[in-house]
Amino acid sequence: MKTLEYEPPYLYPDYRSTELRAPKHEPIRLPDEWFHNVPGPVFGRIPVQAEDADLTRQHRGEPLGERIIVTGRVLDGDGQPVRDTLVEVWQANAAGRYVDPADDHDAPLDPNFTGAGRALTDDAGAYRFVTVKPGAYPWRNHLNAWRPAHIHFSLFGPSLASRLVTQMYFPGDPLITYDPILCSIPDPRGRELLVARFDLETTVPEWALGYRWDIVLRGRRATPAES
Amino acid sequence: MRAPTPSQTVGPFFGFALPFDGDANGASGESHDAIRVEGHVLDGIGEPVGDALIEASEGDQFARCRTDSEGAFHFNLRRPVAGEGTPFFYITVFARGLLRHLHTRMYLPDEDGATRVDRVLQQVDDSRRPTLFARQEGEILRFDIRLQGDGETVFFAL
Numbered sequence: 001m002k003t004l005e006y007e008p009p010y011l012y013p014d015y016r017s018t019e020l021r022a023p024k025h026e027p028i029r030l031p032d033e034w035f036h037n038v039p040g041p042v043f044g045r046i047p048v049q050a051e052d053a054d055l056t057r058q059h060r061g062e063p064l065g066e067r068i069i070v071t072g073r074v075l076d077g078d079g080q081p082v083r084d085t086l087v088e089v090w091q092a093n094a095a096g097r098y099v100d101p102a103d104d105h106d107a108p109l110d111p112n113f114t115g116a117g118r119a120l121t122d123d124a125g126a127y128r129f130v131t132v133k134p135g136a137y138p139w140r141n142h143l144n145a146w147r148p149a150h151i152h153f154s155l156f157g158p159s160l161a162s163r164l165v166t167q168m169y170f171p172g173d174p175l176i177t178y179d180p181i182l183c184s185i186p187d188p189r190g191r192e193l194l195v196a197r198f199d200l201e202t203t204v205p206e207w208a209l210g211y212r213w214d215i216v217l218r219g220r221r222a223t224p225a226e227s
Numbered sequence: 228m229r230a231p232t233p234s235q236t237v238g239p240f241f242g243f244a245l246p247f248d249g250d251a252n253g254a255s256g257e258s259h260d261a262i263r264v265e266g267h268v269l270d271g272i273g274e275p276v277g278d279a280l281i282e283a284s285e286g287d288q289f290a291r292c293r294t295d296s297e298g299a300f301h302f303n304l305r306r307p308v309a310g311e312g313t314p315f316f317y318i319t320v321f322a323r324g325l326l327r328h329l330h331t332r333m334y335l336p337d338e339d340g341a342t343r344v345d346r347v348l349q350q351v352d353d354s355r356r357p358t359l360f361a362r363q364e365g366e367i368l369r370f371d372i373r374l375q376g377d378g379e380t381v382f383f384a385l
Contacts, residue, residue: 017324090244
């Protein structure tokens with residue numbers, strides 16, 4: 001398994017913003033053992049409350065849109081759960097508009113939706129967010145460019161090398177094929193890893209659709225330190 | 228072994244979600260040893276990168292900061308405890324246009340030539356090593372990050 005083919009390159013001209021930002025030099029590869037035992041950043045200063053995992057209850061009223069549950073497990077390379085790790089998420093609202101002042105897309109803001117959440121994984125490595133399905137939105141990468149619906153995820157994991165920022169996509173989205181950000185991943189199987197699965201078991205009758213998405217962080221179970 | 232979940236860019240719209248109160252000040256508590264680090268993130272033609280996210284860590288310290296429209300960032304951390312090599316902070320760079328984040332290290336100014344015993348610095352060409360060192364400027368340390376081109380910062384694959 002060439003996991004490198006599952007990672008996007010730095011330079012991917014179809015995604016224009018890479019052209020002046022991708023380093024020209026190959027990053028210097030250091031031996032794994034120098035880093036995989038380096039503990040990751042201690043994120044304890046980032047406040048996490050239980051209610052931060054429900055993005056539909058951060059305002060006076062309920063946000064517009066299709067209510068969804070997004071849940072899954074965070075695992076290491078051995079398939080072991082990564083417990084007590086921080087998961088941060090952010091997304092556009094159901095109309096495809098971010099609260100962020102930098103977003104000037106002509107779609108309405110929702111006064112009842114911010115679109116940011118946090119959670120810690122439990123003993124089984126599981127996380128669970130309640131939110132609304134984000135809308136697709138246009139961007140100016142090329143003529144008629146639209147981002148497929150997605151939720152941004154940020155995770156720390158146990159080591160410096162396990163830090164991950166990525167995006168989760170929705171199954172059956174016709175925009176996926178045209179998205180240079182997702183298509184920058186060379187191997188289609190790598191792209192598949194970023195698409196959640198609709199799950200009837202997770203779906204709550206009369207209330208919300210359920211999606212499952214497991215996340216695998218780099219690194220294996222900590223081995224005894226060499227020094 | 229399971230394939231790791233691939234990376235995707237942090238995009239331009241994280242500013243309402245990832246910052247938190249006091250995020251740039253990782254030196255809270257014992258502040259007598261606090262160091263203020265200031266720098267700019269620049270792209271391949273020297274233009275400021277106004278939508279980057281920087282994370283700095285060392286031991287149990289962690290700071291997170293955004294660049295402003297001038298590409299400027301700053302954070303505070305306590306001076307690292309000297310180990311076998313030259314003291315440094317781990318720096319991680321996220322931005323629109325970076326499909327994977329970048330890892331680098333900010334070494335404190337090399338006053339005693341400890342570079343010779345640092346095994347990571349030894350992997351780096353002499354000519355590029357200066358990009359990994361902060362400069363003392365009065366009370367602060369300056370550390371610029373050039374993503375591409377002249378004086379490109381050395382980045383590491385972990």
